[in-house]
Amino acid sequence: MSIQVKNINHVYNKGLPDETAALVDISFEIIDGEFVGIIGHTGSGKSTLLQHLNGLLKPDDGQIIVGDTDITASGASMLEIRRKVGLVFQYPEYQLFEETVAADVAFGPKNLGLTQEEIDDRVRTAIELVGLDYDDIKDKSPFDLSGGQKRRVAIAGVIAMRPEVLILDEPTAGLDPQAHQDVLSMVRKIHEGDTSIIILVSHNMNDIAQLSDRVLVMDEGRMVMNGTPKEVFSRGDELEAMGLDLPDVTCLMRDLRSRGLNVPTDIFTEYEAEQAICKVIKGQEEKA
Amino acid sequence: MNTTENKNIIQINDLVYDYIQDESGTTKRAIDHVSINIERGSFTAVIGQNGSGKSTLAKCMNALLLPTEGTVIVNGYDTKDEDHLWDVRQSAGMVFQNPDNQIVSSIVEDDVAFGPENLGIDPQEIRKRVDSALESVQMGKYKKKAPHMLSGGQKQRIAIAGVVAMKPQCIIFDEPTAMLDPKGRKDILRIIHELHGEGITAILITHFMEEAAQADRIIIMNRGKAVMDGSPREVFRSRSELAALSLDVPLAVELRHALNAKGLDLSEEIVTEEELVEAVCRYR
Numbered sequence: 001m002s003i004q005v006k007n008i009n010h011v012y013n014k015g016l017p018d019e020t021a022a023l024v025d026i027s028f029e030i031i032d033g034e035f036v037g038i039i040g041h042t043g044s045g046k047s048t049l050l051q052h053l054n055g056l057l058k059p060d061d062g063q064i065i066v067g068d069t070d071i072t073a074s075g076a077s078m079l080e081i082r083r084k085v086g087l088v089f090q091y092p093e094y095q096l097f098e099e100t101v102a103a104d105v106a107f108g109p110k111n112l113g114l115t116q117e118e119i120d121d122r123v124r125t126a127i128e129l130v131g132l133d134y135d136d137i138k139d140k141s142p143f144d145l146s147g148g149q150k151r152r153v154a155i156a157g158v159i160a161m162r163p164e165v166l167i168l169d170e171p172t173a174g175l176d177p178q179a180h181q182d183v184l185s186m187v188r189k190i191h192e193g194d195t196s197i198i199i200l201v202s203h204n205m206n207d208i209a210q211l212s213d214r215v216l217v218m219d220e221g222r223m224v225m226n227g228t229p230k231e232v233f234s235r236g237d238e239l240e241a242m243g244l245d246l247p248d249v250t251c252l253m254r255d256l257r258s259r260g261l262n263v264p265t266d267i268f269t270e271y272e273a274e275q276a277i278c279k280v281i282k283g284q285e286e287k288a
Numbered sequence: 289m290n291t292t293e294n295k296n297i298i299q300i301n302d303l304v305y306d307y308i309q310d311e312s313g314t315t316k317r318a319i320d321h322v323s324i325n326i327e328r329g330s331f332t333a334v335i336g337q338n339g340s341g342k343s344t345l346a347k348c349m350n351a352l353l354l355p356t357e358g359t360v361i362v363n364g365y366d367t368k369d370e371d372h373l374w375d376v377r378q379s380a381g382m383v384f385q386n387p388d389n390q391i392v393s394s395i396v397e398d399d400v401a402f403g404p405e406n407l408g409i410d411p412q413e414i415r416k417r418v419d420s421a422l423e424s425v426q427m428g429k430y431k432k433k434a435p436h437m438l439s440g441g442q443k444q445r446i447a448i449a450g451v452v453a454m455k456p457q458c459i460i461f462d463e464p465t466a467m468l469d470p471k472g473r474k475d476i477l478r479i480i481h482e483l484h485g486e487g488i489t490a491i492l493i494t495h496f497m498e499e500a501a502q503a504d505r506i507i508i509m510n511r512g513k514a515v516m517d518g519s520p521r522e523v524f525r526s527r528s529e530l531a532a533l534s535l536d537v538p539l540a541v542e543l544r545h546a547l548n549a550k551g552l553d554l555s556e557e558i559v560t561e562e563e564l565v566e567a568v569c570r571y572r
Contacts, residue, residue, distance in 0.1 A: 041471055042441075042469045146339055175495070177536040178535075249539065260569070270543060273543055274547055274550065277568055278547065281568070
């Protein structure tokens with residue numbers, strides 16, 4: 001499974017006074033097994049791009065090929081595309097609607113024409129994969145759950161479709177620190193499972209830096225950077241000019257460096273920071 | 289007004305709040321015997337996991353919820369006293385998480401005027417208040433725009449202006465940045481600090497430890513109780529207790545701890561990134 005996006009453009013409200021170019025000549029490729037982070041400030045075109053990847057929007061021109069299917073071709077089967085590419089929107093818990101958790105998660109698979117047995121199996125597996133206890137939670141009303149649990153149930157509903165590509169739009173927004181960590185470990189687990197490609201959109205640069213193999217940066221409808229987290233976050237000045245943050249550790253290292261300390265600025269984890277600071281201080285002690 | 293009332297804008301005395309959970313009337317205790325005073329002009333952050341009672345506490349502070357037991361006195365008015373409901377709400381305004389749920393009008397300035405209009409204020413005075421409230425959140429040039437055309441951060445600023453136009457002495461912010469992007473979050477935080485600088489008592493409920501670290505005082509809620517209460521320095525010093533409550537500590541505290549474990553001797557007072565940078569640069 002791979003995704004190829006070739007020169008797509010999308011203009012909103014074409015021909016009207018408020019015509020806006022939402023996507024401008026976007027091209028990139030995602031290979032099998034990759035974890036890709038997408039960043040960009042609000043209005044940069046991230047959400048428009050995601051909606052193209054599972055066929056909710058069609059580009060004005062250009063081509064998107066998922067696996068061996070051209071999803072932009074006329075007559076492309078939307079059901080087939082949505083089965084391959086699962087999209088979890090922001091605040092997906094607002095889309096829960098069934099009376100029980102199990103019924104909510106089963107909603108998607110039911111539309112695939114599977115046997116009841118197969119549906120039940122998928123529901124159980126999906127609920128367990130998002131880190132919830134199936135027997136404990138299946139008959140509960142989704143509305144009696146905590147915010148973090150609701151979100152995981154909503155994600156289970158998409159996973160139960162067994163997509164090969166999973167797109168998550170701000171999956172940790174508004175969660176408390178514990179629920180945030182739970183959702184991150186869940187995403188890691190899903191990536192280790194059958195889902196070959198994960199695309200994560202987030203404003204949280206710590207999460208993006210630590211999870212992604214590659215980071216795509218959107219600005220005003222254009223893709224302005226495409227590289228490893230180290231490559232992208234080493235261009236801190238450019239990111240700041242676009243109104244984007246850096247991972248907290250990277251910020252700290254930049255501050256230390258601007259004060260004359262010889263520390264690297266392309267690191268993201270506390271552990272790396274600790275090592276780097278120790279090294280510098282020990283070095284100073286030796287000089288002294 | 290006696291002297292404690294003068295000093296404290298909000299006095300919470302042995303507060304209990306029980307939610308009714310289902311039809312049969314079983315209750316769930318959300319606030320479990322909490323006593324807190326909020327000093328006039330202070331900046332207090334309230335942190336805690338989801339379900340810890342933070343938001344319930346906030347809603348008790350402006351009479352959106354009334355105590356099951358105990359009392360909440362706001363600016364000298366008991367929140368249970370219906371005759372003074374509007375005095376309570378005017379004294380302590382509230383800004384919620386989702387700006388979309390707080391906007392009522394289709395034009396920005398009408399939205400901001402909504403509160404003062406309901407107070408029966410003279411139209412000329414309303415005009416003045418609306419303009420100055422919009423200026424205070426740097427949204428003056430958007431006053432004729434439609435709120436739905438604005439970004440999340442801009443909408444949240446309009447919601448804040450609507451509260452500011454009521455001229456409250458205290459504003460309670462219930463996770464006001466949770467749904468915003470980094471830029472929106474920074475703007476809102478700066479505005480909260482500016483309002484506090486102008487003398488408004490600020491109460492900020494948040495999941496972001498870096499935001500809480502900038503307050504004068506942090507109260508930590510857990511299972512309906514106020515389990516810690518002190519300056520950011522005092523609270524973040526108890527790193528292991530915070531971990532037991534499933535709460536993060538700021539990066540600077542975490543790193544300072546890790547570095548000291550490796551044999552460095554950095555001050556326990558370090559809480560913010562600037563302090564850590566300073567300490568590391570001066571380290572000899």
